[in-house]
Amino acid sequence: MKMLTPYLVVLIPLIVLALVRVLKFVIFYFRHNRDFKYTLEHAMTYGHMPSVHSALMASMVVSVGHYEGIGSGAFAIALIMAILTIDDATRLRVYMGEHSRYINMIVDKIGADETDYPRLKERMGHKPEEALVGGILGLALTILLITFLK
Numbered sequence: 364m365k366m367l368t369p370y371l372v373v374l375i376p377l378i379v380l381a382l383v384r385v386l387k388f389v390i391f392y393f394r395h396n397r398d399f400k401y402t403l404e405h406a407m408t409y410g411h412m413p414s415v416h417s418a419l420m421a422s423m424v425v426s427v428g429h430y431e432g433i434g435s436g437a438f439a440i441a442l443i444m445a446i447l448t449i450d451d452a453t454r455l456r457v458y459m460g461e462h463s464r465y466i467n468m469i470v471d472k473i474g475a476d477e478t479d480y481p482r483l484k485e486r487m488g489h490k491p492e493e494a495l496v497g498g499i500l501g502l503a504l505t506i507l508l509i510t511f512l513k
Contacts, residue, residue: 375508376501379419379505383504412496417449420498421500422501426509456487
Protein backbone atom coordinates (compact mmCIF):
# COMPACT_ATOMS: atom_id res chain seq x y z
CA MET A 364 0.00 0.00 0.00
CA LYS A 365 2.91 2.35 0.68
CA MET A 366 3.82 2.43 -3.02
CA LEU A 367 0.32 3.75 -3.85
CA THR A 368 0.40 6.51 -1.21
CA PRO A 369 1.78 9.23 -3.53
CA TYR A 370 -1.03 8.51 -5.99
CA LEU A 371 -3.93 8.48 -3.53
CA VAL A 372 -4.57 12.18 -4.24
CA VAL A 373 -5.77 11.16 -7.70
CA LEU A 374 -6.82 7.53 -7.08
CA ILE A 375 -9.38 8.39 -4.40
CA PRO A 376 -11.37 10.80 -6.64
CA LEU A 377 -11.29 8.20 -9.44
CA ILE A 378 -12.61 5.54 -7.06
CA VAL A 379 -15.34 7.95 -5.92
CA LEU A 380 -16.16 8.62 -9.57
CA ALA A 381 -16.62 4.89 -10.23
CA LEU A 382 -18.69 4.32 -7.08
CA VAL A 383 -21.04 7.25 -7.76
CA ARG A 384 -21.48 6.19 -11.41
CA VAL A 385 -22.54 2.72 -10.25
CA LEU A 386 -24.90 4.26 -7.68
CA LYS A 387 -26.36 6.57 -10.32
CA PHE A 388 -26.98 3.58 -12.60
CA VAL A 389 -28.73 1.65 -9.80
CA ILE A 390 -30.91 4.63 -8.81
CA PHE A 391 -31.87 5.26 -12.45
CA TYR A 392 -32.69 1.55 -12.92
CA PHE A 393 -35.11 1.48 -9.97
CA ARG A 394 -36.65 4.87 -10.84
CA HIS A 395 -37.47 3.64 -14.34
CA ASN A 396 -39.37 0.43 -13.57
CA ARG A 397 -36.32 -1.83 -13.59
CA ASP A 398 -36.01 -1.49 -17.37
CA PHE A 399 -32.39 -2.54 -17.92
CA LYS A 400 -32.27 -1.70 -21.64
CA TYR A 401 -33.68 1.80 -21.04
CA THR A 402 -31.26 2.29 -18.16
CA LEU A 403 -28.28 1.28 -20.31
CA GLU A 404 -29.33 3.79 -22.97
CA HIS A 405 -30.11 6.73 -20.68
CA ALA A 406 -28.59 6.41 -17.21
CA MET A 407 -25.13 7.67 -18.01
CA THR A 408 -26.25 10.72 -19.92
CA TYR A 409 -25.97 14.18 -18.42
CA GLY A 410 -28.27 15.07 -15.56
CA HIS A 411 -30.12 12.83 -13.09
CA MET A 412 -29.43 11.86 -9.48
CA PRO A 413 -26.74 12.09 -8.16
CA SER A 414 -24.39 14.44 -9.99
CA VAL A 415 -21.23 12.53 -10.80
CA HIS A 416 -19.55 15.84 -11.70
CA SER A 417 -20.23 17.24 -8.24
CA ALA A 418 -19.10 14.05 -6.52
CA LEU A 419 -15.83 13.98 -8.46
CA MET A 420 -15.13 17.67 -7.86
CA ALA A 421 -15.91 17.48 -4.14
CA SER A 422 -13.70 14.42 -3.87
CA MET A 423 -10.87 16.16 -5.72
CA VAL A 424 -11.02 19.21 -3.43
CA VAL A 425 -11.03 17.13 -0.24
CA SER A 426 -8.31 14.80 -1.52
CA VAL A 427 -6.02 17.63 -2.63
CA GLY A 428 -6.71 19.52 0.61
CA HIS A 429 -5.83 16.46 2.68
CA TYR A 430 -2.71 15.32 0.81
CA GLU A 431 -1.31 18.65 -0.45
CA GLY A 432 -2.65 21.03 2.20
CA ILE A 433 -5.32 23.72 2.00
CA GLY A 434 -2.63 26.39 1.64
CA SER A 435 -1.22 24.86 -1.53
CA GLY A 436 -1.63 26.13 -5.06
CA ALA A 437 -3.00 22.72 -6.02
CA PHE A 438 -5.83 23.16 -3.53
CA ALA A 439 -6.68 26.61 -4.90
CA ILE A 440 -6.81 25.21 -8.46
CA ALA A 441 -8.92 22.22 -7.34
CA LEU A 442 -11.38 24.50 -5.55
CA ILE A 443 -11.75 26.86 -8.51
CA MET A 444 -12.17 23.93 -10.93
CA ALA A 445 -14.84 22.45 -8.67
CA ILE A 446 -16.76 25.72 -8.54
CA LEU A 447 -16.60 26.12 -12.33
CA THR A 448 -17.59 22.52 -13.03
CA ILE A 449 -20.52 22.45 -10.61
CA ASP A 450 -21.71 25.86 -11.81
CA ASP A 451 -21.57 24.61 -15.40
CA ALA A 452 -23.50 21.44 -14.52
CA THR A 453 -26.26 23.31 -12.69
CA ARG A 454 -26.64 26.47 -14.76
CA LEU A 455 -25.13 26.47 -18.25
CA ARG A 456 -26.19 22.97 -19.23
CA VAL A 457 -29.69 23.53 -17.83
CA TYR A 458 -29.90 26.65 -20.01
CA MET A 459 -28.75 24.62 -23.04
CA GLY A 460 -31.46 22.06 -22.30
CA GLU A 461 -34.10 24.80 -22.32
CA HIS A 462 -32.88 25.88 -25.75
CA SER A 463 -33.08 22.29 -26.96
CA ARG A 464 -36.67 22.05 -25.74
CA TYR A 465 -37.66 25.17 -27.71
CA ILE A 466 -35.84 23.98 -30.83
CA ASN A 467 -37.62 20.62 -30.58
CA MET A 468 -40.98 22.45 -30.26
CA ILE A 469 -40.23 24.48 -33.38
CA VAL A 470 -39.23 21.37 -35.33
CA ASP A 471 -42.49 19.70 -34.23
CA LYS A 472 -44.57 22.78 -35.19
CA ILE A 473 -43.19 22.98 -38.70
CA GLY A 474 -43.48 19.22 -39.15
CA ALA A 475 -39.85 18.71 -40.11
CA ASP A 476 -38.60 15.20 -40.81
CA GLU A 477 -36.79 13.71 -37.79
CA THR A 478 -34.18 12.12 -40.03
CA ASP A 479 -33.13 15.60 -41.16
CA TYR A 480 -33.70 17.24 -37.77
CA PRO A 481 -33.23 14.67 -34.99
CA ARG A 482 -34.61 15.55 -31.56
CA LEU A 483 -32.15 17.28 -29.28
CA LYS A 484 -31.54 16.08 -25.76
CA GLU A 485 -33.49 18.34 -23.40
CA ARG A 486 -32.07 17.15 -20.08
CA MET A 487 -28.40 18.07 -19.91
CA GLY A 488 -27.84 19.75 -16.58
CA HIS A 489 -28.44 18.98 -12.93
CA LYS A 490 -31.07 20.22 -10.56
CA PRO A 491 -29.51 21.85 -7.49
CA GLU A 492 -30.50 18.91 -5.28
CA GLU A 493 -28.75 16.46 -7.66
CA ALA A 494 -25.56 18.53 -7.44
CA LEU A 495 -25.89 18.81 -3.66
CA VAL A 496 -26.33 15.05 -3.20
CA GLY A 497 -23.39 14.41 -5.54
CA GLY A 498 -21.22 16.82 -3.56
CA ILE A 499 -22.19 15.25 -0.24
CA LEU A 500 -21.50 11.76 -1.62
CA GLY A 501 -18.12 12.88 -2.94
CA LEU A 502 -17.20 14.42 0.39
CA ALA A 503 -18.37 11.45 2.48
CA LEU A 504 -16.83 8.76 0.27
CA THR A 505 -13.53 10.62 0.12
CA ILE A 506 -13.35 10.96 3.90
CA LEU A 507 -14.18 7.25 4.26
CA LEU A 508 -11.51 6.25 1.73
CA ILE A 509 -8.85 8.52 3.27
CA THR A 510 -9.62 7.04 6.70
CA PHE A 511 -9.67 3.46 5.41
CA LEU A 512 -6.47 3.79 3.37
CA LYS A 513 -4.35 5.27 6.23
